[in-house]
Amino acid sequence: MDDFTFDTDIAAKAAEKGLCDHCLGRLFGKSGKGMTNDARGRIIRDSLALGAPEGCSLCDDVFDLLDRFAESVAESVNSVESDNFLVGCRVDPAITEAEKALWKELGIEGESIKTELNREIGKIALPMINRPVEFKNPQVVACIDTRFADVELDMAPLFIYGRYNKLSREIPQTIWPCRACKGKGCARCNETGKMYQTSVQEIIGDIALRMADGKEHFFHGMGREDIDASCWGTGGPSSLRSASRRKGT
Numbered sequence: 001m002d003d004f005t006f007d008t009d010i011a012a013k014a015a016e017k018g019l020c021d022h023c024l025g026r027l028f029g030k031s032g033k034g035m036t037n038d039a040r041g042r043i044i045r046d047s048l049a050l051g052a053p054e055g056c057s058l059c060d061d062v063f064d065l066l067d068r069f070a071e072s073v074a075e076s077v078n079s080v081e082s083d084n085f086l087v088g089c090r091v092d093p094a095i096t097e098a099e100k101a102l103w104k105e106l107g108i109e110g111e112s113i114k115t116e117l118n119r120e121i122g123k124i125a126l127p128m129i130n131r132p133v134e135f136k137n138p139q140v141v142a143c144i145d146t147r148f149a150d151v152e153l154d155m156a157p158l159f160i161y162g163r164y165n166k167l168s169r170e171i172p173q174t175i176w177p178c179r180a181c182k183g184k185g186c187a188r189c190n191e192t193g194k195m196y197q198t199s200v201q202e203i204i205g206d207i208a209l210r211m212a213d214g215k216e217h218f219f220h221g222m223g224r225e226d227i228d229a230s231c232w233g234t235g236g237p238s239s240l241r242s243a244s245r246r247k248g249t
C-alpha cells in the first residue's frame, strides 16, 4: 500500500473535475499494488483535504451499480454449464471517450474504466458463480452492458470427439449443398437445398445441437470423405481411414 504515489498537482486538477473515488483513483491506478481504485481515490482526497462530489462527472456513478451488475452476470453464467468464466463489459462510448480526453488533458494514462469494471464485477460475482475465472481461454464470457445491465453470453464452441460406423454409401459425411442452387432450394433438389437428404454431420450434429442448446454444427471427418466410402470396424480415426472402402473394391 505504501508504494502508492501520485502527482499532487495533477491529482488536484483531476479532483476539480468532480470525480468519484473510483474515477479519481483509477487515473493513478498503475501505481500501488494490492489496493482498489476507490481506496486510491480516498487517499488522494484525504491528502488534498477535499470532500466527495455529489455525483461523478465522468462515470455517472456507474460503480454504485456493481452489485446489480454482478448479480446479472452470475444469473446468466449460472444458466449455462462451463468449467470457468470471464466478465467483460460494454460501457457507454461517451464515457470511454471522456476518459481518454481527460488523460490527454492531464498528460497521464490511468487504468481504463472497462478494466476496473470487469475486475470489480468479477470479484463480487465470483462467490455466486462457484467456477474459476479464466483469462486466457474462457468457456463463457459474460459481457454486461452497463447502460442497461443486460448480459450477453459468448460461449466457446463445444468440441465432441467420437467414432462412427457408416454402413450406407448413400449418406455423405457432411452436409452437401445442391450444386444447382448452392443451398437456396430449387426444383432440382426438391427445395431442400441439399444433394442428399441427410448426412453423418446432421444425424449426429442435430442431436448434439439439441443436447447443447447450440446454434450450428460443423463436422470434421478424419478419413476419406467421399459418399461412397463406408466405415466399418471400430470406426476409430485410423481404422476409419484404413477401413474405408471404395465402391467395387
Ligand SMILES: [Zn+2]
Residues within 6 Å of the ligand: 019, 020, 021, 022, 023, 024, 056, 057, 058, 059, 060, 061, 062
Ligand atoms: Zn466516477
Ligand SMILES: [Zn+2]
Residues within 6 Å of the ligand: 178, 179, 180, 181, 182, 183, 184, 185, 186, 187, 188, 189, 190, 191, 193, 194
Ligand atoms: Zn437446389
